[in-house]
């Protein structure tokens with residue numbers, strides 16, 4: 001595909017949305033075609049699936065149902081938005097993708113990383129990001145940030161116990177070792193300016209490698 005696929009991952013409150021929003025603005029200003037999107041969601045059907053998964057009242061949801069719903073929303077989002085954008089040559093920045101399923105459902109829920117990877121192979125047809133920025137925050141710091149954010153709706157996964165969120169972070173550490181060629185960890189405990197500069201440099205390097213000498217950013 002002509003475009004480049006970049007994802008942002010991390011535990012709750014790591015600052016992914018803040019930083020990739022700023023990177024999208026920089027790249028657009030530099031003249032690149034950018035699609036900024038998120039999972040679960042980004043298009044109508046996937047947003048509908050998102051509200052089912054994340055509704056705090058759906059406490060009886062089975063772990064495998066949850067994993068399948070994330071995979072279903074991913075499939076529709078890829079088919080309808082991400083793949084067409086990559087085919088047009090865009091830079092696609094996506095807030096969460098398959099690694100969230102592997103860390104949350106595969107590891108923290110205990111389904112198994114390999115099992116969740118397998119169902120996602122069907123959903124993605126093997127598509128993986130070119131670059132994944134992993135925002136590495138201490139769990140308590142991230143949860144503290146979202147607790148302070150009055151504009152954010154509390155969702156079903158936010159309400160999980162601290163132990164669950166710690167397992168999510170452990171899951172991401174396993175993924176960093178498994179996918180060192182595409183996953184890049186950034187210390188997300190630091191201030192926004194430091195994190196933004198570090199993430200932007202990594203994105204610009206990847207964009208330069210991908211698009212070659214015609215790069216103008």
Ligand SMILES: Nc1ncnc2c1ncn2[C@@H]1O[C@H](COP(=O)(O)OP(=O)(O)OP(=O)(O)O)[C@@H](O)[C@H]1O
Nearest residue numbers: 011012013014015016017018145146149190191192
């Ligand atoms: N480096 C930072 N230091 C302090 N506060 C931050 C930092 N980055 C983001 N924040 C604040 O923390 C809150 C969560 O940030 P943001 O929504 O970007 O995180 P996120 O990783 O997308 O969260 P989630 O995936 O859990 O929704 C926001 O109120 C944001 O302003």
Ligand SMILES: Cc1cn([C@H]2C[C@H](O)[C@@H](COP(=O)(O)O)O2)c(=O)[nH]c1=O
Nearest residue numbers: 039040070096097100101104105157158
């Ligand atoms: C894609 C994906 C997400 N999750 C979880 C992670 C968060 O708790 C929510 C999404 O909320 P956000 O504010 O948009 O980050 O869903 C997951 O468990 N599995 C996934 O595949």
